[in-house]
Amino acid sequence: xxxxxxxxxxxxxxxxxxxxxxxxxxxxxxxxxxxxxxxxxxxxxxxxxxxxxxxxxxxxxxxxxxxxxxxxxxxxxxxxxxxxxxxxxxxxxxxxxxxxxxxxxxxxxxxxxxxxxxxxxxxxxxxxxxxxxxxxxxxxxxxxxxxxxxxxxxxxxxxxxxxxxxxxxxxxxxxxxxxxxxxxxxxxxxxxxxxxxxxxxxxxxxxxxxxxxxxxxxxxxxxxxxxxxxxxxxxxxxxxxxxxxxxxxxxxxxxxxxxxxxxxxxxxxxxxxxxxxxxxxxxxxxxxxxxxxxxxxxxxxxxxxxxxxxxxxxxxxxxxxxxxxxxxxxxxxxxxxxxxxxxxxxxxxxxxxxxxxxxxxxxxxxxxxxxxxxxxxxxxxxxxxxxxxxxxxxxxxxxxxxxxxxxxxxxxxxxxxxxxxxxxxxxxxxxxxxxxxxxxxxxxxxxxxxxxxxxxxxxxxxxxxxxxxxxxxxxxxxx
Ligand code: 6PG
Numbered sequence: 483x484x485x486x487x488x489x490x491x492x493x494x495x496x497x498x499x500x501x502x503x504x505x506x507x508x509x510x511x512x513x514x515x516x517x518x519x520x521x522x523x524x525x526x527x528x529x530x531x532x533x534x535x536x537x538x539x540x541x542x543x544x545x546x547x548x549x550x551x552x553x554x555x556x557x558x559x560x561x562x563x564x565x566x567x568x569x570x571x572x573x574x575x576x577x578x579x580x581x582x583x584x585x586x587x588x589x590x591x592x593x594x595x596x597x598x599x600x601x602x603x604x605x606x607x608x609x610x611x612x613x614x615x616x617x618x619x620x621x622x623x624x625x626x627x628x629x630x631x632x633x634x635x636x637x638x639x640x641x642x643x644x645x646x647x648x649x650x651x652x653x654x655x656x657x658x659x660x661x662x663x664x665x666x667x668x669x670x671x672x673x674x675x676x677x678x679x680x681x682x683x684x685x686x687x688x689x690x691x692x693x694x695x696x697x698x699x700x701x702x703x704x705x706x707x708x709x710x711x712x713x714x715x716x717x718x719x720x721x722x723x724x725x726x727x728x729x730x731x732x733x734x735x736x737x738x739x740x741x742x743x744x745x746x747x748x749x750x751x752x753x754x755x756x757x758x759x760x761x762x763x764x765x766x767x768x769x770x771x772x773x774x775x776x777x778x779x780x781x782x783x784x785x786x787x788x789x790x791x792x793x794x795x796x797x798x799x800x801x802x803x804x805x806x807x808x809x810x811x812x813x814x815x816x817x818x819x820x821x822x823x824x825x826x827x828x829x830x831x832x833x834x835x836x837x838x839x840x841x842x843x844x845x846x847x848x849x850x851x852x853x854x855x856x857x858x859x860x861x862x863x864x865x866x867x868x869x870x871x872x873x874x875x876x877x878x879x880x881x882x883x884x885x886x887x888x889x890x891x892x893x894x895x896x897x898x899x900x901x902x903x904x905x906x907x908x909x910x911x912x913x914x915x916x917x918x919x920x921x922x923x924x925x926x927x928x929x930x931x932x933x934x935x936x937x938x939x940x941x942x943x944x945x946x947x948x949x950x951x952x953x954x955x956x957x958x959x960x961x
Contacts, residue, residue, distance in 0.1 A: 485512035485534045485545050487637055488552040490565055495609070496555030497524050498616035499582065499641070504531035506640040512536055512545040543572035549633055550577040553607075558585045566593060566604075575601025578630045582609045584744055587658035587665060587751075590625065591829070594657040603630035606657070608664020610846035611643065619643035621846035622651035623667070623838075625660030625831075643845025650841040655831030662751075662825050663838055666818045669748025669762040671712075671847050672741075673814035676765035676902045678716050681807045684889065685800055687898055688793040693730035697721040699800055707878075708808055710850030739769035748821065755824040759817040760909045761810065764901040791896035805885035808878060810906035815856065816870035817909070836860030868913065879910070934959060 590606030597604035605626030697720035722731040793799035839856035859872030893900035927933035945957035
């Protein structure tokens with residue numbers, strides 16, 4: 483029988499998404515994989531899904547009702563391009579190709595433009611929630627045309643996670659908007675994970691608690707304002723005991739963090755947009771630092787503090803770490819939303835920031851209790867220039883800032899690296915500053931390159947004749 487939706491690429495994410503689709507009333511799902519054995523395996527393992535198995539792109543296209551709708555779940559980059567090329571051959575104008583991989587948004591913009599010329603709709607869609615999310619309900623961030631949303635909307639709403647009665651999906655904006663937002667989601671994910679890791683490290687080194695004991699701390703935190711998926715799974719990971727050695731698993735895992743690139747893209751894009759996502763950048767660089775064993779090996783004997791570190795009052799110290807984590811986390815989200823705002827302005831996407839926070843409340847990796855507060859902040863002030871200045875967050879900073887400063891100072895003093903904690907605090911203080919030493923930088927730029935400066939007391943652009951008599955002249959603005 484005719485399928486109303488198809489999935490191409492049946493690795494874990496693809497097959498789980500296909501099973502999720504098949505489990506919803508009214509869907510019949512056609513499946514295709516380059517290696518047909520994989521398709522047969524999935525179909526055999528899940529007879530309840532009623533999959534329509536197809537062995538070629540032609541068969542796949544023939545199995546689909548019009549407008550044909552296919553979700554591609556293959557590796558970003560070359561493999562995605564190859565599948566798109568093949569689908570364009572067998573699809574017709576009005577059909578819809580959805581890329582559900584972690585594609586770079588500029589690739590999505592390019593592909594959307596090329597595919598649109600054939601009359602086929604192209605949608606780049608962020609999918610978050612890992613394997614379990616794909617199966618049970620992910621957070622979905624589709625871009626693409628309004629036309630494709632008419633067909634796709636109901637299907638996606640049926641498979642998305644539900645948060646407070648609402649499916650975690652929205653039409654983010656045109657062409658690359660969905661993948662842009664997913665990219666920033668991952669940047670925030672990197673920051674959040676790094677902050678949690680720093681909190682764990684500080685507690686472990688400062689109190690001597692075991693991973694299993696620290697698991698209890700995180701489990702406790704997860705009952706309060708820090709409640710989130712990442713805090714929850716942190717407790718699970720810390721509790722895990724290695725079967726082979728009997729050691730805590732975290733102690734036998736090699737301490738070199740991997741990365742598939744989305745964090746780096748978030749930072750690269752932010753640099754081009756001129757958006758300071760310093761917490762996300764620190765988190766990304768912290769992974770890079772961890773992954774250079776040769777540099778770490780040769781640096782091991784660099785001088786550090788001579789005294790060891792033990793927190794005087796462990797419970798009070800843990801509470802300070804909790805507050806520092808919360809404050810830094812707000813900075814990471816605020817920076818991420820800042821980047822989405824800047825991206826939307828640059829690429830002409832009409833992105834509803836409050837709605838983005840709302841669809842991140844369920845299904846995705848960074849789902850957290852306080853996302854509701856972000857939605858509230860943007861519904862009160864849609865053009866809020868800096869998210870962390872919303873009243874709710876100001877209240878948190880009022881409560882947390884002393885502890886935050888204390889933790890950053892302690893970490894520096896005792897030599898425990900806390901790059902994301904400290905860069906977040908520096909960002910916060912940078913924003914707060916009435917005057918920044920940027921004035922001096924402008925003076926230096928003018929000195930060596932006649933780059934000019936503006937004055938606080940009158941309009942215009944100025945240059946000091948540094949190598950002449952050092953009088954000031956009006957100049958052309960050179961930035
Ligand atoms: C998600 C995740 C996911 C991402 C992994 C791996 O939202 O489900 O962001 O899409 O691929 O987190 O990312 P790294 O390998 O770069 O850590």
